[in-house]
Amino acid sequence: QVQLIESGGGLVQAGGSLRLSCAASGRTFGSYNMGWSRQAPGKEREFVARIRWSGSTDYAESVKGRFTISRDNAKNTVYLQMNSLKPEDTAVYYCNIKLLPSQLQYWGQGTQVTVSS
Numbered sequence: 108q109v110q111l112i113e114s115g116g117g118l119v120q121a122g123g124s125l126r127l128s129c130a131a132s133g134r135t136f137g138s139y140n141m142g143w144s145r146q147a148p149g150k151e152r153e154f155v156a157r158i159r160w161s162g163s164t165d166y167a168e169s170v171k172g173r174f175t176i177s178r179d180n181a182k183n184t185v186y187l188q189m190n191s192l193k194p195e196d197t198a199v200y201y202c203n204i205k206l207l208p209s210q211l212q213y214w215g216q217g218t219q220v221t222v223s224s
Contacts, residue, residue, distance in 0.1 A: 116218030129202030141185040145198035188200040
């Protein structure tokens with residue numbers, strides 16, 4: 108079993124920045140991918156960013172150039188640096204981890220990000 112604890116959400120004005128963190132604990136030995144998704148009110152959860160064990164990254168088109176995902180394997184932690192935030196970035200942001208090679212996936216409880224115009 109793996110537990111994920113997110114932090115760093117909050118209220119920020121448009122154009123501002125926030126940094127989300129997600130720390131994994133429990134059965135985290137071995138390799139794994141980590142990522143972020145978000146869900147706005149009345150909408151489905153959508154992919155935001157992913158960082159693989161190799162360090163390669165993927166981003167949703169809507170956040171490319173503004174968000175940066177990174178990880179610290181020694182701390183089993185993934186970060187999401189969010190710059191130039193827009194009101195449409197307002198959502199609950201969820202961290203996830205996918206263990207390799209089992210593909211078992213776990214999700215955090217989510218952290219609220221609110222961007223005011």
